[in-house]
Amino acid sequence: MAEDSRRKLAAIVVADVAGYSRLMGEDDAGTLASLRAHRAELVDPLVAAHGGRTVKTMGDGLLMEFPSVVDAVNCALAIQHGMAERNSNLASPNAIRFRIGIHLGDVIVEGDDIFGDGVNIASRIEALAVAGGIALSDDAYRQVRDRSDVAWADGGEHALKNIARPVTIWRWSVGEDRTPSPGPKKPAAEKPPPDRASIAVLPFDNMSGDPEQAYFADGITEDIITELSKVSGLTVIARNSTFVYKAKAARIQDVAADLGVAHVVEGSVRKAGSKVRITAQLIDGATGGHLWAERYDRELADIFAVQDDVTGKIVEALSKSLIAPGPTPAPRHEPAVPEAYDCVLRGREQYRLFTPEGNRAADGLYSRAIALDPAYAAGYAGLAMVRMHDWFAGEPDALDKAYELAQKASELDPALPLVHEALGNIRLFRREYEEATASIERWIELEPGSADAYANLAGLLHFTGEPEKVAPLIDKATGLNPFFPFYYTLYCGQAYLMMGRYDEALEALRRAATRNEDALPAQLYLAACHGLRGEDKPAQDALARVFRLHPGFSVKWLKTYFPYRREEDTARLLAGLEVAGFSA
Incomplete structure (x- = not known):
């Protein structure tokens, strides 16, 4: 590190203008003049009033820092409410709307500038905010959740580019809440208790002494999840949400609260030759108390019997009062x-x-x-x-x-x-x-109880000409898989595009592309969506990314691997791509 560099903890705020390329394409001089006025008359005074400073401007973006997350959030809320008032007499397409991301993290200070993962995370989070909204990292949210009248919506866990660990975000946008109270602050409304017939199976620990055997412990865990998912009336959290906790020390009550379940299963697997030892415990998510536990020492040939016994004992423990009798799988x-x-x-x-x-x-x-x-x-x-x-x-x-x-x-x-x-x-x-x-x-x-089954049906129905059914199925899937993969959001964006709801499509597709920039479908539909909205430059940029990911992209390739049942759906996709500069 340079001699004049130092580290510190700061609340980092990143803001940019939603649809900036389109606004500049339509009226560059007017857009710049409006942006300067918003900054001078609203943003800069609010930043100073809340004890922050603007580190630098970046085209349509701002990087700010505050000594306190509470001050940073209050400033961001004031900016978004102020922008809503200033835009109230403008047609929506002409309004300048900010997206704001906030993170509490370590930064490197060099002169007047700041660098480091803290800045990178705030920047990535900003891209996950809606226009006119704010996104917080979990680190920032913990500082304000009991100090604000704002109701933050859980935005799930996101894998951010060039950031080693997934980051949970929390969202808010103008119009969702924030009615100031003149009296003492009321306690935040408690989350409703989880359905008692709900369960999460944490990754079983690999106790074999050989990291190469981790696949076996993971496989046992997944098969138990699958067997529990067959039980009618039982809500079972999907594998890729529970595997977030793999090899992490986590308090069971916190895990249960994060995943919204009443019960948690944890265990371990030790495999040596043809011998297997499996332990499993069913735990009450609210108290951390054990409801059932068992240890099995078996031959590998008996592994299915062990899994069936574990599943059966869990169902037996829950079915006494929680699960109505259903068909036997x-x-x-x-x-x-x-x-x-x-x-x-x-x-x-x-x-x-x-x-x-x-x-x-x-x-x-x-x-x-x-x-x-x-x-x-x-x-x-x-x-x-x-x-x-x-x-x-x-x-x-x-x-x-x-x-x-x-x-x-x-x-x-x-x-x-x-x-x-x-x-x-x-x-x-x-x-x-x-x-x-x-x-x-x-x-x-x-x-x-399989989240992926509902998501698969959603993706299929988008291609078969029933896009209006996609969002409800994805809602069902995300309920079972809170840390859902990027393609759940992608399916919603594809469906909204085919329904002609381009604003909603763009928001969903942007979120999908932010979480996985190398996903060809996300860039492809982004290009088409920008094209259908008449946004030439963003459409061309997204199409350029498509060709970088797949230089052989062609109409023939698209029609082969995008199996639309209705010709008008393929035509709509191609029409958007043509605006982006794609030709047959």
Whole structure:
């Protein structure tokens, strides 16, 4: 570090103008004059009044710092309310609206400037705020949650570019609340208690002494989640929300509150050769008290019996007063060779890397599972998904091979949810729309607590011409998966675009692209959405990113891999891309 540099803790505020490129394209001189006036008459006086300073301006953006998060938030609220008043007589497309992000973090001070992760996080968070709104990091939120009349909405966890750990954000926008009270501040309204028939299964600890065995503990955890998700009336938090807590020391009551559940399962796995030791505990999320605990010392061949017993004991403990009797899930088909199950777990881990290398490794592992046990449906279903990704990578015959494998898996075990996940996705790209829908709906019947099943149905219905059904399904999915992946938001953006609701589409697509800038569909639909809104420059920028991600992008490629049932949907997408500069 330079000699004149020092570190300090600060509340960092980043603001920029929503739709700045469009505003400048329509009236650059007027936009600059308005922005200068807003700063001189509103923003700068408020920053000074709240004890902050403007570090620098960056085109349409501002970087500010405050010694207190409370002062930073109060200043941001005052700015957004002031901007709403100043814009009240303007047509919405002509109004200047700020997005503001706030983070409490460590910064490096050099002269009058500040740098470091604290600034980077605030900048990334700002992009997740809505126009006219504010987004806080969890670190900032903890400083103000009991010191403000504002009701902050939980915006979920986000993976931010170049930031090592995911960041939880909290959102507010003008019109949502903030009625100042002249009397003593009322206590914040308590969150409603969670549904008692709700549960989260934390990643089981790998106690094998070998980090390479982590896949096995993860696989056991995921299979228990899947089995619990089959129980009607039980809300089960999805894998990628509970796996946020992997290898982290977390207080059970905090985990339960974060995930909105009444009960938590935790445990451990020790695997040595053909021997397995599994411990599992069911814990009350409010008190941290144990409701049930068990330890199993078994042979690897008995692993399914252990999982079924764990699931059964949990359901038994909850069903006495919480879960109404429902249909008994179909029994699982166990592999004849225990090693085949091990190969499937390792194949699943490799497949989820979503890389060419991971796909090749998964291919070998799933193929090995089938060779060991030709009647093991999970091996065929997993290999079917690998073949579908081979098709995405440009192998023209791979989709037919994927379909054959999925059909074989269905013959062997029609009650396996993965079978219907594979069949539904493959049938969509084969343009077998009714059959694809039936497969995903069957997946939901078999696993009614699966967030991914509802999200898959949402994505499918967007392509089959029913975009109005997408948002309710994504709401259901996010309820089961609070730390949901970026594509949940992407599906909403795609659906809004096909419904002609371009403002809502743009907000959703921006959030999806911010969380995963290398996701080709997010950039593609962003380009089309900006084009349909008549925003040439942002549309062209997004299309340039599309070609950087996929230099061979073409109309033929789009029509192959974007299986719209209605011609008008494909035409709408292409119309937006044409404004961005794309030609057939």
